[in-house]
Amino acid sequence: MSGTPPSPSVPRLELLPAVDVRDGQAVRLVHGESGSETGYGSPLEAALAWQRAGAEWLHLVDLDAAFGTGDNRDLVAGITDAMDIKVELSGGIRDDASLTAALATGCTRVNLGTAALETPEWAAKAIAEYGDRIAIGLDVRGTTLRGRGWTSEGGDLWETLARLDAEGCARYVVTDIAKDGTLQGPNLELLKSVCAATDRPVVASGGVSSLADLRAIASLVPVGVEGAIIGKALYAKAFTLEEALAEVAR
Numbered sequence: 156m157s158g159t160p161p162s163p164s165v166p167r168l169e170l171l172p173a174v175d176v177r178d179g180q181a182v183r184l185v186h187g188e189s190g191s192e193t194g195y196g197s198p199l200e201a202a203l204a205w206q207r208a209g210a211e212w213l214h215l216v217d218l219d220a221a222f223g224t225g226d227n228r229d230l231v232a233g234i235t236d237a238m239d240i241k242v243e244l245s246g247g248i249r250d251d252a253s254l255t256a257a258l259a260t261g262c263t264r265v266n267l268g269t270a271a272l273e274t275p276e277w278a279a280k281a282i283a284e285y286g287d288r289i290a291i292g293l294d295v296r297g298t299t300l301r302g303r304g305w306t307s308e309g310g311d312l313w314e315t316l317a318r319l320d321a322e323g324c325a326r327y328v329v330t331d332i333a334k335d336g337t338l339q340g341p342n343l344e345l346l347k348s349v350c351a352a353t354d355r356p357v358v359a360s361g362g363v364s365s366l367a368d369l370r371a372i373a374s375l376v377p378v379g380v381e382g383a384i385i386g387k388a389l390y391a392k393a394f395t396l397e398e399a400l401a402e403v404a405r
């Protein structure tokens with residue numbers, strides 16, 4: 156037989172609709188700033204709506220735990236329990252107690268952010284122990300990382316990425332804070348640069364505003380983008396989740 160062998164198929168971009176919880180309500184923030192909330196009602200109803208629409212993943216954030224203004228731990232555990240789909244949990248997971256509680260919800264994986272910046276040895280231990288169940292959130296302004304609900308400075312993106320790669324981190328969730336909750340489109344250059352610097356999968360977060368943005372993120376699957384988190388665009392009804400899923404299935 157002769158001819159060119161078929162190219163291996165490129166995986167489909169995974170979509171992770173977001174439910175960010177503040178004071179028991181589903182909200183979206185602008186630039187992740189506390190006090191910039193727009194409320195969207197029951198977080199459980201929002202999560203169930205995304206599941207009914209065909210989501211394979213839910214990105215569930217406890218903003219109070221992230222900001223240190225309390226927590227929604229029981230609510231978040233109840234939502235995770237009610238889901239038949241994969242759940243990525245984020246917000247305030249920084250020590251053994253919060254990590255054990257988060258993993259015990261039955262979520263598929265957790266995002267560590269602040270811990271990777273402030274207690275790197277603890278984060279490295281969590282990566283070594285739980286492997287694929289740990290993702291690291293790289294939340295950046297420019298190329299400077301932010302922690303504690305994005306309020307504190309956390310060092311250089313590239314140095315931290317190299318360290319986490321060496322420690323065996325399975326995946327990164329990359330957010331450009333300047334884009335988050337703004338409907339201004341994702342930072343594709345940042346995503347490309349991170350993908351060029353690591354061989355680990357990258358989940359894009361922040362700024363998605365349209366189906367065209369999803370197509371643009373999907374064009375980065377061959378270089379290492381695995382998924383895209385969608386928050387504000389779904390709540391603002393810029394498009395439906397069904398339309399988004401159909402777009403990335405083409």
Ligand SMILES: O=C(O)c1ccccc1NCC(=O)[C@H](O)[C@H](O)COP(=O)(O)O
Nearest residue numbers: 173187221246304335336361362386387
């Ligand atoms: O994820 C966190 O820990 C977090 C902490 C502090 C502020 C915001 C945080 N997450 C926000 C999200 O994960 C958003 O849901 C996501 O970036 C969606 O953004 P967008 O599509 O722009 O609404």
